[in-house]
Structure formats: C-alpha cells, structure tokens
Amino acid sequence: MNSRLKKSGALMAAAVALVGSWEGLRTVAYPDKLAYGIPTVCFGETRGVKLGDRYTVDECKAMLGDALVEFEQGMRKCLKAPDQVPAKSYTAFLSVSYNIGTGAFCRSTIARRANAGDIRGACNAIPAWNKAGGRVVKGLVNRRAEEQRICLEGVAG
Template identity: 80%
Template sequence: MATRSRLKIGAALMASAIALVGGWEGLRAVAYPDRLANGIPTVCFGETRGVKLGDSYTVSQCQVMLGNALVEFEAGMRKCLATPDAVPDKPYVAFLSLSYNIGTGAFCGSTVARKANAGDFRGACNAIPMWNRAGGKVVPGLINRRADEQRFCLEGVR
C-alpha cells in the first residue's frame, strides 16, 4: 500500500527524519535567495514551494512546515519504492532526506531507488554520495550531507 505513512504512525521515525533533514537544512525564519539553488527563495528548513523573499515564520511554524513536507515527500518516495515497508527504518529515513533535498522525481530515477527496489539496501546506501552536485558542480556541503546520510543509512543495514 503505497499511500501509507510510516512517519505518521512512528513518532521515533518522524523524530529521526526531522533531526537528519533539519540538521542539514538549517533553520532560517526569513526567506532568502538560496545560492545553491540558483537564488530560489527559501525559508525555514529548506522550503522553496510558494516562498517569496521577505516571507517570515516562527520557529514553531517552520517545524510544522517541515513535518508536513516530510510526510508529503514520503508519499512521493514511497510511490517509487516497490516495497517501501520492507526498507529498514534508518535507510528509509536516509532515502527520505535525500528525496527532500533532490526531489522525488530525481530520487525515483536514482541508483539509490533502483538498488533499494532490488533489495540491495547496502548498495542503495552506498549510492547516496553520488548526489553531491548543485548546478553541475560538486559542493563540499553536499559531500558532507551525503556522507552523513550514507552513514545513517548503513547503520540500519545488516
């Protein structure tokens, strides 16, 4: 059942996702032009949809926005995983963090998703670092984020 949300039924899973994604996205309560995303207006924990420069939110509003966005990205991610409930928790959260950052379309076409769908979770985790570019250039921050996502992912693979 692809529309189920593991985040909504598992508080610990949601907390892990918020910690991983929020830690890398950082919190900015006033919208700014994100230089890594070609100046796209961004706010809170990396939200870009419907954002205009100068928009501002409280920390609480940003936290709610992130939780809602993670559930939304989870739904998109689940659609391209053959058996999303067979994915162990830590790889699931790492895949969600990647999806949130690169978009579900890119995630669904990725080697990460292909390997996960083949049941090769270790291979999927090891493919995460391939996503280290923004605007066609390798970005040190993305190298670090992907290494952290990969580490977290591998912790959940036997």
C-alpha cells in the first residue's frame, strides 16, 4: 500500500485539519439528516456506527486519520500519477474524495482533468460539487471554495 499520508506527518496533519474543520466534530453518534438519518460520529464517520456511540476527541482524530488513509487508497487507484500531484492539491482532492465518496471522485471532472495532467483545471472543477439532495448547500459552496483555494496554492507552489 502506497500512502503519502503515512509517509508525511505534515501531509496527514494538513488533511486532518482541512477535513476536520469542514466535517465538524460530534463525539456522540447522531442520525445525520443530510445522510438520510445514517448514524454518524466524530468527523462524519458512518461505518460501523450505532446511535449513542461515544468517542474522545483524540479517538475521533485517530479515526479520521485512518479513514483518510482508506480514502486515499481509493483516490490513488483512479489517479494515473498520484505522486506527481502537488501536496496541497493532493490534500484538497482527498478532502473532496472523503466528502463525496471515492466512486464519485473517480468519475468526476476533477479526476479526469488531473489524469490529463491539468491540475489547475482539476482544482477549478472542485466548486461544481456543491449540492446535497439535488440542492446547492451554502456549507458545501464554502467548503469547495476552500478546497479549491488550497488546491490552486499547490499548483502555484
């Protein structure tokens, strides 16, 4: 398993900070209204979660780190040259992938443009992913703007 997150503490810290800042932290599991009532905890974790589960902040951060490594593997499978993507752009792509799912990321214009060698174009495709339930959501508009900004910093870098 090739993982830039596992090799770079700075990249892992940047990914946890970015995703964590947008996902929000809830240490007690709750039914997520945007995710059709699916039990959710910590920074948006749904896998194996039961309503009422409780975690500490440190457990939540560790859980997010583990989840990001998993999502990174899925993201890497659909990028032709993942190690050539600048670190900040890589972090932004991972944040999007974590939020929309690996399948959607791999089918996206973001991935297509990155695979064509157009990282700037991939960054500029991020804002399109601003809907939940078919409607534009202000929080997603803001998140995508931040992901795009970080992504473009990687290209400018």
